[in-house]
Amino acid sequence: MRSIWYQLAFASAASFIIGGLLPLLVSIFAPIKLMAIYQSGFSIIFLALSAMIAAKAGGSNLGKAVLRICFWGTAAMLMTAAVGYLFGVRTT
Numbered sequence: 781m782r783s784i785w786y787q788l789a790f791a792s793a794a795s796f797i798i799g800g801l802l803p804l805l806v807s808i809f810a811p812i813k814l815m816a817i818y819q820s821g822f823s824i825i826f827l828a829l830s831a832m833i834a835a836k837a838g839g840s841n842l843g844k845a846v847l848r849i850c851f852w853g854t855a856a857m858l859m860t861a862a863v864g865y866l867f868g869v870r871t872t
Contacts, residue, residue, distance in 0.1 A: 802826045820857060827853040 803819060803826070810818035828846050835845035 799826070799830070823857065824850055824854060 803823060806818055806822045807815070810822075827849050831846045831849035832842060834840075834849075835842045
C-alpha cells in the first residue's frame with residue numbers, strides 16, 4: 781500500500797517540476813519588454829498541452845478538457861493581474 785503513495789507523490793512532484801520549467805524557459809528566452817505578453821500567451825499554450833495529455837490519459841473529451849482548463853487558467857491569470865493592479869504592481 782505504501783508503494784502506491786510513493787508513486788503518486790513522485791508523479792505529483794514530477795508534474796510540478798515540469799510544469800514550472802516551461803514558464804521558466806520562456807522567462808529565460810523571451811525579450812524583457814514583452815515578458816508579460818509572452819508569459820501569458822505561453823501559459824495558455826502550456827495549459828492546453830497539459831489538458832490534452834490529461835484528457836488522453838483519462839479517456840475524456842479532448843475539446844472539453846482544453847476549453848475548461850484554458851478558461852479557468854486564463855480566469856486565474858486575470859484575477860491575479862487584477863490583484864496586482866490593485867496593489868500597484870507594474871510589469872514594466
